Amino acid sequence: MDRPRAGAATAIEVEDLVKRYGDTTAVDGVSFSVRRGEFFGILGPNGAGKTTTLEMVEGIREPDAGRVSVLGESPWPRNPRLLPRLGVQLQASAFFDKLTAREQIRSFGSLYGVPASRADEMLEVVGLTDKADTRDEKLSGGQRQRLSIACALVHEPEVVFLDEPTAALDPQARRNLWDLLRLIQQRGTTVVYTTHYLDEAEALCDRVAIMDAGRVLALDTPAALVRGLHAATRVALPEAGLPEAEARQLPGADEVRAGQGETVIATRNPATLIQALAERHRLDGVSVRTATLEDVFLHLTGREYRA
Incomplete structure (x- = not known):
């Protein structure tokens, strides 16, 4: 501490x-x-x-x-x-x-x-x-x-x-x-x-x-707490632009989830993944979400409802 x-x-x-x-x-x-x-x-x-x-x-x-x-x-x-x-x-x-x-x-x-x-x-x-x-x-x-x-x-x-x-x-x-x-x-x-x-x-x-x-x-x-979480980066893009099956073959893709019109890839090597998407001309509509203090908070305190 x-x-x-x-x-x-x-x-x-x-x-x-x-x-x-x-x-x-x-x-x-x-x-x-x-x-x-x-x-x-x-x-x-x-x-x-x-x-x-x-x-x-x-x-x-x-x-x-x-x-x-x-x-x-x-x-x-x-x-x-x-x-x-x-x-x-x-x-x-x-x-x-x-x-x-x-x-x-x-x-x-x-x-x-x-x-x-x-x-x-x-x-x-x-x-x-x-x-x-x-x-x-x-x-x-x-x-x-x-x-x-x-x-x-x-x-x-x-x-x-x-x-x-x-x-x-x-x-x-x-x-x-x-x-x-x-x-x-x-x-x-x-x-x-x-x-x-x-x-x-x-x-x-x-x-x-x-x-x-x-x-x-x-x-x-806040920055040190987020770094200490070692959470994956999430890269999202329109599902029509990158089907789930193709996303799973990308270098750096640790987990893939598709639904509600988008494909979300969890990665601990975002540079490699983004480079692979660029080489395939699949960067249109891409958004990148790193861990936040909220992720740290939920990791430490849980997700159950508190009255």
């Missing part, structure tokens, strides 16, 4: 963290470190222990065992010295009743002694300047998520925790939020977040921890 050394460059240290609820162990000996300025993802199926782990690191929930250090401080019991240095955006955002977007940010900022003028700066950062005078219940789901992040960042925290910030958003809103999350990190903030979207984690995270049943199963950069 890749773990940075403790010290000034480390924002978070988690060692052997445990949380139990009766006979259920929700978090079972979790350990990881997060570097300052890093975008760190915690991934896992429903019930994996992601949110509980995040809540203990944030200081919202007391661990039963183990140690947490955030910016050199213990977050539990609630640490007044640490709170102004952290920003938290929860799965379900709660706003003050009947306030506009500008008023919401000002209200959160006032808790940290932030001047009211900071609200307009944050509205610009999250792309909500034109919604400044709109009450939160009139905002779209994506706009509410951006407002929630603005409230978490208004006091310029060193570390921000985001729990599934793009859940239930449409694809366009998700991609817009990606740009915001990249901007947050570029400003020097350490970002720790959970998500169910594997493509998102692959695009945004410097490193990810994959959890299941309360344990960390793997921790590394």
